[in-house]
Amino acid sequence: MSYSTKLLDSVKKKSIGESEFHQALTELLPTLEPVLNEHPEYIKAKILDRLVEPERQIIFRVPWVDDSGDVQVNRGFRVQYNSALGPYKGGIRFHPSVSLSIMKFLAFEQTFKNALTGLPLGGAKGGADFDPKGKSDREVMAFCQSFVNELYRHIGADRDVPAGDIGVGTREVGYMYGQYKRLTGVHEGAFTGKGVPYGGSLGRTEATGFGAVYMLENMLAANNEDFRGKRVVISGSGNVAIYAAIKAAELGATIVTLSDSCGYISDPAGIDIDSVKEIKEVRRGRIKEYLEFRKDAEYFEGGLVWSVPCDIALPCATQNELLEDGAKALVENGCKYVAEGANMPTSIEAAHILQAGGVFFAPGKATNAGGVAVSALEMSQNSMRLSWSFEDVDAKLRDIMKNIFDSCYETSGQYGKKGDLIAGANVAGFKKVALAMIMQGTV
Ligand code: NDP
Numbered sequence: 001m002s003y004s005t006k007l008l009d010s011v012k013k014k015s016i017g018e019s020e021f022h023q024a025l026t027e028l029l030p031t032l033e034p035v036l037n038e039h040p041e042y043i044k045a046k047i048l049d050r051l052v053e054p055e056r057q058i059i060f061r062v063p064w065v066d067d068s069g070d071v072q073v074n075r076g077f078r079v080q081y082n083s084a085l086g087p088y089k090g091g092i093r094f095h096p097s098v099s100l101s102i103m104k105f106l107a108f109e110q111t112f113k114n115a116l117t118g119l120p121l122g123g124a125k126g127g128a129d130f131d132p133k134g135k136s137d138r139e140v141m142a143f144c145q146s147f148v149n150e151l152y153r154h155i156g157a158d159r160d161v162p163a164g165d166i167g168v169g170t171r172e173v174g175y176m177y178g179q180y181k182r183l184t185g186v187h188e189g190a191f192t193g194k195g196v197p198y199g200g201s202l203g204r205t206e207a208t209g210f211g212a213v214y215m216l217e218n219m220l221a222a223n224n225e226d227f228r229g230k231r232v233v234i235s236g237s238g239n240v241a242i243y244a245a246i247k248a249a250e251l252g253a254t255i256v257t258l259s260d261s262c263g264y265i266s267d268p269a270g271i272d273i274d275s276v277k278e279i280k281e282v283r284r285g286r287i288k289e290y291l292e293f294r295k296d297a298e299y300f301e302g303g304l305v306w307s308v309p310c311d312i313a314l315p316c317a318t319q320n321e322l323l324e325d326g327a328k329a330l331v332e333n334g335c336k337y338v339a340e341g342a343n344m345p346t347s348i349e350a351a352h353i354l355q356a357g358g359v360f361f362a363p364g365k366a367t368n369a370g371g372v373a374v375s376a377l378e379m380s381q382n383s384m385r386l387s388w389s390f391e392d393v394d395a396k397l398r399d400i401m402k403n404i405f406d407s408c409y410e411t412s413g414q415y416g417k418k419g420d421l422i423a424g425a426n427v428a429g430f431k432k433v434a435l436a437m438i439m440q441g442t443v
């Protein structure tokens with residue numbers, strides 16, 4: 001039995017029921033075998049045994065009062081996974097599905113993603129099983145404040161720097177940051193994704209979606225292609241999906257779908273993103289409302305986007321949204337590129353089907369790293385008490401995404417099949433974390 005299989009078995013025994021965490025480990029650990037064979041010092045220092053255990057897991061009660069005057073109680077989490085490369089860094093997710101397993105898988109992935117950016121960032125994730133849908137602005141504020149009443153003692157600009165994720169955008173970060181400042185009396189870069197008027201970086205809102213498209217630009221260029229004339233299927237209609245759609249359309253692609261958890265819209269003429277921004281960013285409504293704006297569009301209740309023919313697919317909603325059937329449909333319909341805007345949207349089996357079907361596939365830890373990379377740029381600007389222009393930030397993001405693609409592509413060639421970006425990203429991220437851990441000694 002291989003080292004990684006043995007380790008995986010023992011982790012599964014110790015963390016029963018944490019299926020998403022097991023899935024993330026099962027995807028990553030076997031791809032590291034060639035590196036372990038080359039570097040016996042990693043095995044001697046038990047780097048993997050240490051990496052399957054988060055440094056710290058914080059679980060807390062979040063009581064708050066709703067608009068009817070009733071007390072509500074939610075569960076909050078912060079998993080501080082690894083600090084080898086820098087302060088803990090990663091988003092906060094508010095969604096009813098949030099569990100320890102989901103927090104651990106996201107924090108584990110974040111550790112390697114952050115390493116790939118080349119910036120000094122450790123890995124973390126947090127969140128709560130709070131559902132922001134249908135809540136008033138005051139209820140969201142009350143929840144955020146109560147969440148930070150516990151979280152504040154664990155975070156700080158040089159300790160742990162949260163940001164947004166599903167259900168958490170500029171509004172929620174603002175309420176959390178305001179409470180952090182009230183409790184600590186310190187105005188420092190303890191959160192990223194802040195509003196621009198009080199220390200947020202220009203370009204952070206766009207960064208994950210734009211970054212995913214820059215990753216695809218590099219993948220296309222490796223095949224002497226570009227976005228012009230390509231049909232792009234995107235799932236989700238949140239922060240990542242919207243800005244991926246905007247940038248891909250700007251580069252000449254036609255966006256044929258967007259979705260939310262209720263269903264998807266298809267618009268063969270190309271989705272009008274301004275209408276989607278109005279529905280999602282202003283009204284906080286449902287994607288179905290797109291039919292009010294464009295009479296030729298269609299809405300498919302409960303459907304998934306993968307059966308719609310395309311050249312490029314960008315899963316940008318949530319984990320395990322692209323399964324075997326979806327992967328088969330994409331391959332059959334001639335899709336050539338899949339890049340994960342979301343974290344772990346593709347199951348392991350589906351990713352294998354795509355790769356075996358000749359699809360050039362980029363995993364989330366590489367594709368969606370633009371968000372956290374610009375978060376790191378926000379941290380730099382806060383430390384210097386300066387703010388850079390949108391163009392400066394965007395140019396830096398483009399460079400970072402090119403470096404990530406190059407490093408994953410080259411590493412894939414060194415340790416297996418050139419173009420297997422799953423293995424390339426895992427190995428390239430792991431080597432940085434492992435080296436930093438060895439250099440800092442074992443305790
Ligand atoms: P948002 O909350 O802005 O949007 C999430 C979108 O995904 C919505 O359209 C939502 O639909 C849909 N969605 C969420 N959960 C589910 C579900 N269980 N089933 C079906 N649809 C779902 O989040 P983001 O755009 O920020 O995040 C999307 C993905 O990108 C996540 O995987 C996140 O971890 C990842 N990511 C985000 C980064 C960021 O900077 N924001 C950075 C890197 C990765 P509905 O409204 O119906 O729930």
Ligand code: 2IT
Pocket residue numbers: 089090091092110113161162163164165192343368369371372373375
């Ligand atoms: O998954 C992610 O990389 C994020 N949600 C963004 C993290 C960050 O700290 O900007």
